[in-house]
Amino acid sequence: MADAATEPLLHVEGLHKRFGEHAVLAGASLDVPRGRLVTVLGRSGAGKSVFLKCLADVLQPDEGRICFDGRELKPGDAAVRAEFRRRCSFLFQSNALFDSLTALENVALPLEQTTDLSDKEITERSLEALRQLELDGHRDRYPGQMSGGMQKRLALARAIVTRPELVLFDEPTAGLDPLRRNAVFAMIAKYQRQFGFTAVVVTHDVPEALVASDRVALLDKGRMCFEGTPAEFSASSDGVVCDFRDSTDALGRTLAAIRRGEALQPEDS
Amino acid sequence: MKQSKLELLVGIFVVLGLAAIAYLTIKLGAGALVGGDTYEIEARFTNAGGLNSGSTVVVAGVTVGRVEGIRVDPVDFSAIATLRVMAGLKLPTDTMASIKTTGLIGDKYVLLSPGADETYLATGERITMTESSVDLESLIGKMAFGSVEKESPEEKPIP
Amino acid sequence: MLRIVGRHTLSIVHALGDFALFIGRSFRASVGSRKLGRRIVRAGFEQGARCLPVILIVGTFTGLVLGLQGYYVLNKFGSEGLLGTLVSLSLIREMGPVLAALMIVGQAGSALAAELGIQRNSEQIAALETMGVSSHAFLVAPRLIASLLVYPMQAALFVTVGLVGGSLSGSVLLGLESGTYWSAVERAVESQDVRECFAKAAVFGLLTIGLCAYHGFNAHRCRSATGAQAVSASTTRAVVQSCIIVLAADYVITSFLV
Structure with missing residues (x-):
């Protein structure tokens, strides 16, 4: 076994997942170093969410190995998986907030159900998490009464309240305007440094991801076609990476062509 | 709904339910003889x-x-x-x-x-x-x- | 042909086993679950207090109709004095537990299946699991425990208002001596009947609430539809199967007990 400091916190190898005839993951692998923010990019439908859900133990991969902190998560090994769930949080794309519970109850729930803390400590820690995400004025409101951004922050508060070592973010910026997108990435980066957790973010927002993350991976056709630093990503000459990275340029070219009245080139996207 | 109001309603229901159960078991089920020798x-x-x-x-x-x-x-x-x-x-x-x-x-x-x-x-x-x-x-x-x-x-x- | 029969048999056996595991897992997971009492109270509200009006109304009318019909039949034999016997035994042995269970399925069971289906759809159940919270213990177990307590109470309330309804139609509308009616009631009912009534109600509670929770919880496994349609399909299936199982279980329990 490698040295604990250099060994990745999460090691994923050869993940396969099929839904019926449709193979979504075909051997996806990823290493997530401790304390870093890793972004998994990919176009919609490339299997990013499925990949992340396999990591979070929501879906069972058909094949492949997932090791957390040097220990393999086997389907039958309840103890290791329970340990993993205690140290890992998952932020759903849909937030998956409990709509019949108030903001405070939502945040308190994981503590209440998985720890032995007293009610007073639970309330204190939940309020602290709400305060950190600037939601302490809304503790008695229901998720349905909140805006999309507030719901996202509430979901993040619920994810970090257990002080996890690994947080998995599924499309945290989906459906947000550019300013909010920046804010969400800033928030993730800020709390990631503040609490020292390791983060895996799945997104298709290239510019934000390149600025905020320590490492970038690109998922295409069920496998990782690129894995490296943002600088390496920007410099890469790989075809898929270029398409993805330079999509705005491609749009510019297409629009220019339209304005010139040329026939529309079918863009492969 | 507030927990306190909920508890009140459930309390009323339980009292009514237990009264009905008591009526059936004591008054009807065992007949008037239970208790006496x-x-x-x-x-x-x-x-x-x-x-x-x-x-x-x-x-x-x-x-x-x-x-x-x-x-x-x-x-x-x-x-x-x-x-x-x-x-x-x-x-x-x-x-x-x-x-x-x-x-x-x-x-x-x-x-x-x-x-x-x-x-x-x-x-x-x-x-x-x-x-x-x-x-x-x-x-x-x-x-x-x-x-x-x-x-x-x-x-x-x-x- | 035989293969079709075999495949369907296997799938039914598989579903039954899955259902039994679901119930068993829920009870096992509930051990030591925090704030379980609070959630049982909420489930008690859903199945109990919120269903009370419909139970009382249906119970009264059932008693009224039984009294009316029974009176005309017994009148032909000159045995109106047995009206109390007829009404009380029909109510306690069959109608109380069965109709109360059907009413609760209609009101609370359908709501439960839809609620769990939506929670499954919006990934709230998956979220619980990623937190390491057992969704069985959190969502299903309190409902099941509450059903074991609430159904017998609802059946008892149903029978009680039904007896009053029977006496209303017998004595007020048709001129039967009220004392004759109530003494016939007291003479007819045995402690065995009352025990049977409560046992039936508790079994119906576990089966129906279990089925409704099972179908809502597994809305994502619905093969014919996805999304909102899967929720509606599994809610329908939950209610229909619950109604069938109440009557089927009633027959089985009655034939074993009598």
């Missing part, structure tokens, strides 16, 4: 048709007990009914037991007609004078064939 006596009938364990035992129209069980005497093939009667009720030894019917086709019950003896039936003792179920079919049959007689009680001494 009882004792058992036996009665021998030539025909106990229609009588069940649980049928009521009545004195002068008042329920005083229940039929505990019915079995067949292996010697003379008569029916022996065990009656459980309230302890406060002392029955003279010459009490007569008859099987009666409420209405024309209603439930069978045991009517005890106390006699005038100075001695009383003790636990496990047997009533000597009994009147069996009226067999409706044979009665109708007799009526149809014109041989209706005045039915006399089938009194049977202890063998």
